[in-house]
Amino acid sequence: MDDRPSYAEEKKKLRNRLSRIEGQVRGISKMVDEERYCIDVLTQLSATQRALDKVAIELVADHTRKCVIGADGPEQSERTEELLEAVSRLVARR
Amino acid sequence: MDDRPSYAEEKKKLRNRLSRIEGQVRGISKMVDEERYCIDVLTQLSATQRALDKVAIELVADHTRKCVIGADGPEQSERTEELLEAVSRLVARR
Amino acid sequence: MDDRPSYAEEKKKLRNRLSRIEGQVRGISKMVDEERYCIDVLTQLSATQRALDKVAIELVADHTRKCVIGADGPEQSERTEELLEAVSRLVARR
Amino acid sequence: MDDRPSYAEEKKKLRNRLSRIEGQVRGISKMVDEERYCIDVLTQLSATQRALDKVAIELVADHTRKCVIGADGPEQSERTEELLEAVSRLVARR
Numbered sequence: 001m002d003d004r005p006s007y008a009e010e011k012k013k014l015r016n017r018l019s020r021i022e023g024q025v026r027g028i029s030k031m032v033d034e035e036r037y038c039i040d041v042l043t044q045l046s047a048t049q050r051a052l053d054k055v056a057i058e059l060v061a062d063h064t065r066k067c068v069i070g071a072d073g074p075e076q077s078e079r080t081e082e083l084l085e086a087v088s089r090l091v092a093r094r
Numbered sequence: 095m096d097d098r099p100s101y102a103e104e105k106k107k108l109r110n111r112l113s114r115i116e117g118q119v120r121g122i123s124k125m126v127d128e129e130r131y132c133i134d135v136l137t138q139l140s141a142t143q144r145a146l147d148k149v150a151i152e153l154v155a156d157h158t159r160k161c162v163i164g165a166d167g168p169e170q171s172e173r174t175e176e177l178l179e180a181v182s183r184l185v186a187r188r
Numbered sequence: 189m190d191d192r193p194s195y196a197e198e199k200k201k202l203r204n205r206l207s208r209i210e211g212q213v214r215g216i217s218k219m220v221d222e223e224r225y226c227i228d229v230l231t232q233l234s235a236t237q238r239a240l241d242k243v244a245i246e247l248v249a250d251h252t253r254k255c256v257i258g259a260d261g262p263e264q265s266e267r268t269e270e271l272l273e274a275v276s277r278l279v280a281r282r
Numbered sequence: 283m284d285d286r287p288s289y290a291e292e293k294k295k296l297r298n299r300l301s302r303i304e305g306q307v308r309g310i311s312k313m314v315d316e317e318r319y320c321i322d323v324l325t326q327l328s329a330t331q332r333a334l335d336k337v338a339i340e341l342v343a344d345h346t347r348k349c350v351i352g353a354d355g356p357e358q359s360e361r362t363e364e365l366l367e368a369v370s371r372l373v374a375r376r
Contacts (some may be wrong), residue, residue, distance in 0.1 A: 042183070253349075
């Protein structure tokens with residue numbers, strides 16, 4: 001038995017996070033509009049980046065558990081290489 | 095004579111960028127909704143992070159040019175320390 | 189048939205990279221010693237960080253290919269979670 | 283009166299940090315040599331990256347306080363742009 005949340009639950013969780021991030025970006029836009037102090041805008045922006053990092057890590061985890069581990073043979077090799085390429089982009093911010 | 099864009103122009107540029115980023119985040123949400131392939135979602139997410147990095151760097155530049163360089167004495171010291179704290183958060187992703 | 193380099197070759201490649209990084213760090217120390225211009229030191233430091241990022245990505249790839257893909261059942265689950273934790277540390281710089 | 287450490291003290295502190303980082307990189311090389319578990323090597327590598335991040339932030343702070351704030355006119359503009367370019371490289375890991 002697997003006690004990880006079902007895909008429907010994970011999807012809902014991801015969408016809630018992304019919806020909050022969308023609100024954060026809108027908030028930053030409003031702060032720029034109101035000519036708020038740069039440092040306060042930057043603090044909000046750092047928080048948004050951390051939130052995006054968490055979504056990225058969640059997606060890497062989903063992909064590894066579902067698409068890499070579950071696959072077999074050549075398909076597994078291909079998906080592993082895709083995963084490593086994606087991780088490389090996240091780490092090196094390319 | 096200063097040939098840098100006026101603050102009104104810079105503000106408009108920043109808001110355009112943020113508006114595009116908001117659209118990118120909404121697009122990622124839609125991709126999750128449509129159960130698109132994780133790796134494609136991650137590629138879009140990396141692009142969004144790079145776009146946010148650019149806004150952050152633009153804000154650091156604005157703050158340095160306007161609030162640090164222009165200030166004097168104790169105010170300048172205080173604003174420099176605030177700037178360095180913000181840069182530290184960006185670099186170390188805290 | 190697997191056309192990836194053998195472990196001995198990969199190990200040699202990793203050690204060469206790390207040896208170059210060690211030299212880069214020693215070079216930075218020397219630059220500080222000689223009171224070289226901060227910006228030049230920072231340029232060298234950014235190059236060193238990129239080199240370390242590459243080693244990290246290489247280690248993630250090795251672990252995924254050898255310890256995750258090759259394992260089975262509970263061991264595979266455990267190693268996947270360890271991998272995801274390590275990737276999370278790299279992305280979020282914790 | 284300025285209560286920040288003198289340059290000699292800061293230089294000594296930087297060199298001590300860099301010397302520790304050099305030791306950390308040598309330790310990672312040894313771990314690879316002994317075929318230690320990838321995840322343990324990655325943990326050590328993440329710690330090394332955080333240590334380098336701290337040195338980078340310290341150098342940005344030094345440059346800002348000494349070379350940007352102290353300069354005047356065109357020299358100050360030039361040094362500010364150099365600083366912003368260096369920060370940009372650190373944030374975007376270019």
